[in-house]
Amino acid sequence: MTSDRQTTLQNLRRLLPASLIAGLVGGGLLALPAYVHTWCWSGIACYNHGLFDGIGTFQNLVLGILSLLLTGMLPVALSREGGMKRDFAVLAGGIAGFTAVMVNYLYSQATSVFGHGYAPELSDVLSAIIFPFANHALPFLALALAMAALAAIGAFVVSFFRERAAGPNEGAAASRLILCSTAAAILVVVVLPPLAAHAMLGAEMIDVNPGTALMTTAVSAERTAPGIIVITVEETPPASVLDPGKPFSVFMNGVDVSDASACAASGFSATVEPPGGLSPAKGAEAAWTGAGVSNNGTPVDVVVVARGADGSEIIVLSLRV
The missing domain is CATH 2.60.40 (Immunoglobulin-like)
Incomplete structure (x- = not known):
């Protein structure tokens, strides 16, 4: 086995655990928009359905994109190896993104079964997970790959700035800054729209039905x-x-x-x-x-x-x- 192949396998073994952990975190982040939508808009959506439903949909879209970017950034930003090649970083981000999509799918299908008000059988849970995937495998895989590509873009961005840094410490600091900035952007997207909507309702700046x-x-x-x-x-x-x-x-x-x-x-x-x-x-x-x-x-x-x-x-x- 050549030294290059050994190095490649070592990099993959090192990145895979971090990518899977980042995917678990990303799966949770992808489930966030549904709860955010309920928290933000359930109490005021009826005042102006057209406006608030549109804002809520756009908010969910932005949250989903930012969550995938953050998912891809995690395995690279948290890596202690400053000399990680960019292609491995992108691969790690893609794996994390694909894992996040699968985790979110499993979570959504399982919760849909348990949300019926009774304790389901194991066969019910497996059916809810397997049958939709089997019937729509190609569209699902296409969507999963597209979302994994977004995560890979996040990994690419962190890797790019890490390579441009003057040294390993500066690169690690830059990657953590990007990571924290993305997390802060997610927080702003969650909090700012409903605060603005409530303020505008209080000031009677929004047409109410x-x-x-x-x-x-x-x-x-x-x-x-x-x-x-x-x-x-x-x-x-x-x-x-x-x-x-x-x-x-x-x-x-x-x-x-x-x-x-x-x-x-x-x-x-x-x-x-x-x-x-x-x-x-x-x-x-x-x-x-x-x-x-x-x-x-x-x-x-x-x-x-x-x-x-x-x-x-x-x-x-x-x-x-």
Whole structure:
């Protein structure tokens, strides 16, 4: 065996463990966008689906690319061998990227089986993993190779700057700087878009769809005494979404008791405090007191309807109290 071949095999043996470890880390990073999307946008996507779904999709794409680049950088940046040839570095990055794709595939298929609410058999898990791969092997391999190529690009970048450095210590420092910068970029992509979206929503700089934004409204009702029912606003959309004249309509046993005037007009035997009824603010409360809300063995049917500025309506509470 020639010395060149021995050197090649030694390099491969040295790089393979680091590549596999980097692939495991990369598989976790590739699973991150799904959780990030839920964390960032699940609470506000309904305000403007077109805008926030588009931003979330672009965010996931950028996170996926950065995660693959970081995966490819890891085995090279963490290597103590400053004289690693660039072709071996690229190979290590590609192996790490391909491993990350496979790890992410196994994770996603396994979690899809366990997410059905029952303990699956081993055969169910194996079927979920094997059958999709067998039926779509070529497209999957093409996608995996493309993603591995992105990881190889990350390894190439680190290797390039490492070779250009004045010495081994400077090269290691440069590679770690690139690694940390990429990790910081991932953090920025995760945090900045939702922060900006929340700030713009608070400043009413984003057009909100009242019909869907009303779905974020949450209202609770409780009986604090035999003749008292208190309704509390737990969550509410931006004020611009709700009808400024009558944001909430309250019905008890089918009678409109939204405010003191409605109670008087319907002859419902109860007083409302405050007289204007339920305010469209988080934490706002209104209490109905009187014989009409007394529980004489039969609970009172309480229905609260939120009204949007565009005329839309949604029942946010239907409860027997």
